[in-house]
Amino acid sequence: MMLPTEPNTPPNSTVWRVIHFPLVLLVIGFVFVMAGNVTAAVLARLVPPLHNNPVEMLQAAAFAALVAGAYVAFVRLIERRPVSEFGTKGWAGELGVGLLFGLVLFSTVIGVIALLGGYRVIGYGSFAVLYPSVALSIFSGVGEEIVLRGLFFRLIERWLGSWIALALSAALFGALHLGNPNATLFAGFAIALEAGVMLAALYMVTRRLWAAIGLHAAWNFAQGGIYGVAVSGFEEKGLLRPDMRGPEWLTGGAFGAEASLVALLVNVAFGIALLVIACRRGNFVAPFWARR
Template sequence: MPTEPNAVTTSSLPLRLLRSPLGRILVFFLTLTLIGMVLGRIYSGLNLPQGHLAMRDVTPLLAAFKIAPAVLAYWLLVRTIENRRVDELAPRKALPHLLAGIAAGALVFSLVVGSLWAFGAYVVDGTNRDVAWLGPILVLGVGAGVVEEIISRGVIFRIVEEGLGTWAALFISAALFGGLHIWNPNATAWSAIAIALEAGLLFGLLYHVTRSLWVCMGAHAAWNVTQGPVYGIPVSGFEQQGLLRSHMQGPDWLTGGAFGAEASVVALAICSMVTAGCLAVAVRRGSLVVPAWRRKRVTSA
């Protein structure tokens, strides 16, 4: 039978509005903003570095201040407004689900790079011995993986799915995810569309079939770290120095241009195949969620 999100019922109109999909999304972003302001004051009070920092200069403490607002806001939303356990981030699932996600993310991007190499687009010039690992892993892996997955999949996809169903949640969360990358260096309209189609849809369906943010975080982090610190390819427009000293050659539609391999049709094709596999799992399970009004109509009948 289809798996439907848990509905929260209450006789109080204000609480019904607060616990509605739109209400919870607004509460999350308001809480995120308030927590960010408080932690920003603490950050300044500790005389920690201000302004833009190079990735190699980011420390675990600095990364924690960037990640904490999203984590705390999400925990408060689930525990107080939704009044349930945070099953999608259950501690007992952390290690196995993270490892599964990391393996999947590294494998998929390695398939992208292998294909580009086979086409003659990805060329290895040598190796770098002085790669800064910690900062890029904290920023591209932990930071992007945790914050972007909580917002895009934990909040937008999951909550929209409750109200409008899986298909609407997929397209809305993917469009927002791609749109957020339009502000990155070297970004174009095509790169934003590519990110939405290859990563937005893939990670949305990955969450749908696993109901685990750990898996999505691991896959997202591994994708970024494998792309930049390992293969030396720009990550969403940000130049990287990787373990492999490399360069791209060929037309932008093949290489992704200055934005990186995420804007390549090769990445889009491979990710689309993985997305189709996740969709096939969802269809076979019968887990795709229909809009709330259709569920109510069936219940009434």
């Protein structure tokens, strides 16, 4: 078992000990990140709307950088430590591997669904449909990974250990998707297991956010931008126009292929493999009572 990421608490300071309690840090960190989101939302309203324009991707990257900057400010000012989660050494390689995994995983899911008769291509979209899909994937990948893995999982893990943090963060991730269009209880359950576990496990393997952000963004982009499948219940246009037919266990229904049994099995298998790697590297954190 490895030691958790600890804040730099000044000795003999009761105030900082209280501030650095994991649940207190979680609340403060959420306020910082929400401030970044609100700033991005305000700036987005000041910019003329862009549709099917490559500048849309640059705007999304800038807004995502605001959210990441808010997280960095929280870590530096409140936790008073280096932001190891966004370490620059080897970041491009980790991000690239994450992007590759995301594309391969969802392509595998669609390939299996197609082999079973649930997906076929009936047309093609213009290249311009990629711009909004890339923009949405960048912002959701960065924002959700910072909140769910950078804040929630990391801080709960420091307190209650890896296994409890894994269960709670996965459950929260699934629950947050229940408010999406066409969501079902099974869809939330599938998201919790296939994405919540897998992305937390990937963070445990690398102890950084780059690979998880890449996988999350590429998974979403492959769904909507390439294969034209609904992304967590939200309809998107893609390069391919599909006809998806068959039982919901195969296609995922209106929520999208994420709610299919195929996606659940593929991603859970990959998530378990990542957990095994994390375990062999000694990257599991014990709960605070075991460390003492």
